[in-house]
Amino acid sequence: MRSYWHARVTQHVQDSYLDVPLLKFPEDLRVYEHLLWESAANVVVELGTKHGGSALWFHDRLDAFARHGRIRDPIVISVDRRQKAARAALARVGASASSVKLIEGDVRDPQLPAVVADYIPDGATCFIVEDTAHEFDTTLAALRGFSRFVEPGGYFVVEDGCVDVEEMRADPTWPRGVLPAIDEFLASPEGEPFAVRRDLERYGMSCHVGGFLQRRPPSRGRRLFKGSSNVA
Numbered sequence: 001m002r003s004y005w006h007a008r009v010t011q012h013v014q015d016s017y018l019d020v021p022l023l024k025f026p027e028d029l030r031v032y033e034h035l036l037w038e039s040a041a042n043v044v045v046e047l048g049t050k051h052g053g054s055a056l057w058f059h060d061r062l063d064a065f066a067r068h069g070r071i072r073d074p075i076v077i078s079v080d081r082r083q084k085a086a087r088a089a090l091a092r093v094g095a096s097a098s099s100v101k102l103i104e105g106d107v108r109d110p111q112l113p114a115v116v117a118d119y120i121p122d123g124a125t126c127f128i129v130e131d132t133a134h135e136f137d138t139t140l141a142a143l144r145g146f147s148r149f150v151e152p153g154g155y156f157v158v159e160d161g162c163v164d165v166e167e168m169r170a171d172p173t174w175p176r177g178v179l180p181a182i183d184e185f186l187a188s189p190e191g192e193p194f195a196v197r198r199d200l201e202r203y204g205m206s207c208h209v210g211g212f213l214q215r216r217p218p219s220r221g222r223r224l225f226k227g228s229s230n231v232a
């Protein structure tokens, strides 16, 4: 199992979407498709753009869901400290700057959430993905800064908790601190409304161990997301 995991880790850093590197397991992308559809999120806020492959993938999934009438006005907002490579990649595949907003910033900057908020339309339903440095301070800053954008029933995914699972660590240079940051966040008042959904690691392998967080829906038995303003 361990050698299979290592092979998959190696494979995923060589993967691509539309010829742009995309660093995610297919299993995790499949879970994202389910959660985006179920929550009818029309805005994805991605922290950690790198090459832009994942921003493009999110854009194309939201675009498809809009065409199927599930959502309206899709937008992807992606943040990184540098956006030169992603800008070039998005331009190369013809993605419009109005549907994928690339923002340069540091996730630890307390002003960043307000900058991002300016790009989120009123009534939007947000899906947040934290994929920056996978260290304690960046993870906690992302959770503290961006969990406010998640509506009841919505999702905040903290990627790559695998860095803190000894058996899953593929390289001694991997960072640490994702799972302790999630624990600290959940123990705080702002984290209290969130629950860890381990059941969403549903395809046998996930990098995002303990990282699928859902803001609890307002009341039991109520149909989630019904009447959300972004639902077409």
Ligand SMILES: C[S@@+](CC[C@H](N)C(=O)[O-])C[C@H]1O[C@@H](n2cnc3c(N)ncnc32)[C@H](O)[C@@H]1O
Pocket: 021, 022, 023, 024, 047, 048, 049, 050, 051, 052, 053, 054, 079, 080, 081, 082, 105, 106, 107, 108, 131, 132, 133, 138
């Ligand atoms: C794992 S890569 C993102 C991969 C991309 N989301 C994908 O799936 O293809 C992590 C990115 O986070 C960025 N990053 C690291 N620390 C950051 C910070 N403090 N603030 C913003 N971005 C950061 C890095 O520059 C890098 O491009």
